[in-house]
Amino acid sequence: MHEHPTQLAGALAAEERKLLACVHCGLCLEACPTYVHTGDENDGPRGRIYLMRAVEEERLSLDSPAFTRHIDRCLGCRACESACPAGVEYGQLLEAARADIAAGGRKLGWTSRALRLALRHVWSRPARLRLAFGLARLLRDSRLPHLLLASKLTKLLPATVELSLALLDSSRPARPSRSGDEGKSVAGGANARDVDSSALLFEGCVTEGLFARVNRATARVLGANGCRLSAPRGQVCCGALHAHAGDLEGARLLARRNVEAFRDEGGAAVVTNAGGCGAMLASYVHLLAGDAEYAEGARDFSARVRDVSQQLDATGLGRAGAPLEDVAVTYDASCHLLHGQKARTEPLRVLGAVGGVRLVPLEGSDVCCGGAGVYNLLEPALSARVLEEKLAHVRETGAEVLATGNPGCHMQLGAGARLAGLPLRVVHPVELLDESYRRAGLYDGARDES
Ligand code: SF4
Ligand code: SF4
Known part of the structure; x- marks a missing residue:
């Protein structure tokens, strides 16, 4: 039996100390995109914290x-966390x-209800989730979403459906994948040479x-730099x-x-290439703090989480x-990679290691x-305003390639560019390094199990 005092007693009430830490200075306001776009104090961090306190003190x-x-x-x-003194x-x-x-059981709209059902009945069940992604890949690779978007027939569909098709289409590789890159496991980081460390991949x-x-590029690149990667069985979302x-x-x-699946007496790093996942994994220490059985394991697990760029910094980019x-490449930081995992310069160093890349600041x-996450589907109007501003800045760079370290950002930026008619190839930074290693023949002759 596990006990979860925070939910039983009210999650906000259990966080009272963190609520009281806000001194209402307002230094976070300009960093907050929703405040900047609406100009409403209640759409900024300080206002939201006021509202949370009012609820916690039963005034609202x-x-x-x-x-x-x-x-x-x-x-x-x-972003408000990074700005907050x-x-x-x-x-x-x-x-x-x-x-x-x-x-509190409030009434939900249909999109939120569908999300809740999907989270409970699909996202929490690995076999069903694999099936769902398998079907999504079939649809994507049939190129039907691409053709519908190109024909503009999607304009006849509800905007959320058009966006969903664009999000799925934007996950297609801009160039054909290496054979074997889709649908097989990492299986040991096949290209490791002069291996002197190992790490565990959170897929x-x-x-x-x-x-x-x-994931395959991550294993190849780390392998080429002496870090053998393996993907533990039993890991979940x-x-x-x-x-x-x-x-x-x-x-x-x-x-x-996940804490069970990644137990490792040698203390191997848990490597992720998705900013959203990484920040979540790093927060297990907080999430399971009240769990007598798992608190210690969660603390150990979270301390071992690294983004692939941070792991490459640790191993050294020796090749x-x-x-x-x-x-011309520009870089857009994943919020959770930047503000959650504090990886500000490491992804830029990965890009800087790729010859031929002209890095244009964004x-x-x-x-x-x-x-x-799914904010773009749940709050489409405000999401679209935020995205529009981002794409305007991307346009100003003149870059043909945009690198970002999170699949959600990849899909949002790719979909936005498709719908706005902006030619843009979106990649993960490690994909570019992988491409340059492949061109240099670093993988030739390596036993490739990926
Ligand atoms: S998390 Fe982002 S949108 Fe929300 S209050 Fe903080 S800065 Fe604003
Ligand atoms: S910067 Fe921090 S302390 Fe100041 S208002 Fe924002 S959350 Fe509160």
């Missing part, structure tokens, strides 16, 4: 639209507020489902979508399974690839793209 009802509306409109990007852990407060709202459900090529939707219990169930053809690269 939990199901009051004055509360739920503004909590719903938060992207959960955590008082160290307010806003991301955890937001999850607590959403857990209390969900527990991630969306990454393994739609971007398996990024990280639970980020559950936590963001207020289902902390669902997130805890998944977290316990030189061949230059790509002269290409204005507002540390501002959310509006994807934010």
